[in-house]
Amino acid sequence: MKSVNLVVLGTLAFDSIQTPFGKVENVLGGSATYFSLAARNFSEVGIVGVVGKDFPHEHLEFLKNKKIDLRGVEKTEGKTFRWEGYYEYDMDQAHTLKTELNVLETFEPKIPDEYVGCEYLFLANTDPEIQLEVLKRIKPRHSFCDTMNFWIEHKNAELTELLKKVDGVFINEGEARQYCKTPNLIQAGRKLLKLGPKKIIIKKGESGALFFSDKEFFVAPAYPLEIVKDPTGAGDSFAGGTVGHLAKHQEFTDAAIKKSMVCGSVVASYVVENFGVESYKKLKHEHIQERYDTFKRIVAFDHEF
Ligand code: AMP
Numbered sequence: 001m002k003s004v005n006l007v008v009l010g011t012l013a014f015d016s017i018q019t020p021f022g023k024v025e026n027v028l029g030g031s032a033t034y035f036s037l038a039a040r041n042f043s044e045v046g047i048v049g050v051v052g053k054d055f056p057h058e059h060l061e062f063l064k065n066k067k068i069d070l071r072g073v074e075k076t077e078g079k080t081f082r083w084e085g086y087y088e089y090d091m092d093q094a095h096t097l098k099t100e101l102n103v104l105e106t107f108e109p110k111i112p113d114e115y116v117g118c119e120y121l122f123l124a125n126t127d128p129e130i131q132l133e134v135l136k137r138i139k140p141r142h143s144f145c146d147t148m149n150f151w152i153e154h155k156n157a158e159l160t161e162l163l164k165k166v167d168g169v170f171i172n173e174g175e176a177r178q179y180c181k182t183p184n185l186i187q188a189g190r191k192l193l194k195l196g197p198k199k200i201i202i203k204k205g206e207s208g209a210l211f212f213s214d215k216e217f218f219v220a221p222a223y224p225l226e227i228v229k230d231p232t233g234a235g236d237s238f239a240g241g242t243v244g245h246l247a248k249h250q251e252f253t254d255a256a257i258k259k260s261m262v263c264g265s266v267v268a269s270y271v272v273e274n275f276g277v278e279s280y281k282k283l284k285h286e287h288i289q290e291r292y293d294t295f296k297r298i299v300a301f302d303h304e305f
Pocket residue numbers: 011013014015029030031034082083094099125126127148150151231232233234235236237
């Protein structure tokens with residue numbers, strides 16, 4: 001059987017979301033869902049995750065039709081992970097109303113042999129104990145993780161252990177401040193580097209993202225949009241676009257990461273224009289190319305001082 005270049009561990013979920021521009025209930029979501037739908041635009045990608053018996057066949061078919069490898073997705077007795085949240089007018093931060101772990105509580109990841117030793121592993125937002133176990137079993141060439149306030153509060157020690165073992169971290173600004181106990185993001189980036197990971201990316205929503213390594217500091221803007229209906233999945237889509245593009249070009253340099261972050265910003269810009277995964281139903285390569293080209297134009301300036 002064919003091996004997979006990029007693997008993501010994360011949630012497949014039912015999301016209920018309210019923003020000032022509308023409301024949806026029990027729609028397809030989850031960190032692994034958004035990540036893989038973004039990454040598949042650049043690289044083959046496989047998911048390690050779990051769903052309950054209530055997870056509709058049509059959602060799995062949708063992901064399969066997008067050529068996402070689902071050999072690591074287990075369907076088990078019980079209910080699928082559920083998340084309910086809302087955004088206020090500035091849409092900057094998701095406010096969680098309810099998190100139901102359900103099948104995630106007893107999840108024992110099944111890892112296909114073809115995923116072991118993959119080039120890139122993305123440990124998307126999920127229980128850090130599971131992230132640690134999957135990292136140990138897959139033994140990828142390069143690994144990244146993400147996390148969120150829920151795990152910073154409930155499993156802080158396990159999260160610290162994980163951060164010491166991965167090559168790179170994606171974390172959003174609020175969570176970087178919370179975990180590093182500092183209001184300043186530059187200090188937070190430096191603190192995270194000190195734990196061990198060589199590449200730190202702090203996501204700042206519509207203000208873009210910051211990249212830190214031992215040699216580089218880089219600011220990637222977010223793509224400026226007139227319409228933002230639902231920011232859910234923007235962070236995972238940004239990570240999916242970034243790591244998917246890195247995996248395609250097989251380069252783990254700072255220069256490659258900077259360019260890949262722009263691809264991540266472009267993909268995320270499409271997902272927030274509609275609720276849930278709706279935008280991914282129509283997203284094509286030429287759309288990504290178009291906004292990538294616009295990006296080059298809007299961030300270019302004369303370097304002569
Ligand atoms: P983001 O890209 O950060 O907007 O992440 C959105 C996705 O994260 C949603 O589709 C949720 O299903 C998922 N999610 C929310 N809370 C958690 C959690 N505690 N663990 C894992 N995934 C979560």
